[in-house]
Amino acid sequence: MANKVFSSAQAALADIVQDGQTLAVRGFGLCGIPEALIAALREKKKKNLTCISNNAGVDGFGLGLLLETRQVKKMISSYVGENKEFERQYLAGELELEFTPQGTLAEKLRAGGAGIPAFFTKTGVGTLVAEGKEVREFDGEQYIMEHALTADIALVKAWKADKSGNLIFRRTARNFNPMVATAGRITVVEVEEIVENGTFDPDAVHTPGIFVQRIVLNATPEKRIEQRTLSA
DSSP: OOOOEESSHHHHHTTTOOTTOEEEEOOBTTBTOOHHHHHHHHHHTOOSEEEEOSSOOBTTBTTHHHHHTTOEEEEEESOOTTOHHHHHHHHTTSSEEEEOOHHHHHHHHHHHHHTOOEEEESTTTTSGGGTTSOEEEETTEEEEEEEOOOEEEEEEEOSEEETTOOEEOOGGGGTTHHHHHHHEEEEEEEESEEEOTTOSOGGGOSBOGGGOOEEEEOSSOOOOOSOOOOOO
């Protein structure tokens, strides 16, 4: 069996990242993001990237790092809010943006990973989301067709992995990560702990190792908080 464990995030990305690729990068806000892999991607200085992600982190952290260096050509996202540079680039016409409802975005990734090319949903019917998309009627209701999403590279954050790539996520940090892990042609996972094969109860595994090609250890991620509310 091929060794999936790489010595660093830089090593894991060294021979696979190219200009113009599509990357699926997961997390929700700053929760469950692959911090080390994003930083390594910035160091690679590849350009014209399309990033599929719920949002783009915040200014100076997460995918915000790639926006600062103008490495991203297009975002496929459902939320802009926390990143002022994301907002500025979009409004200035410097960044392409494909807005996708959050649940639809998750399902597009899940479908891509399952080999399903498209599906129908009521979400977005009668809105800008439906423009240019096929509309069909089922049981007297209108639905729009959404195409699945896949990526050249998927960057995922998990809590633990064994050396075969079986993954366990931790609580809300799971978010979109399992869908993204299945949708990448090459899936690279950043974890806080790597254990020997056979350690996990099979019922505890959230994503099977067959979907994972590369693993990197980041035992002490920053896990920055977007907004901290303190009471007096």
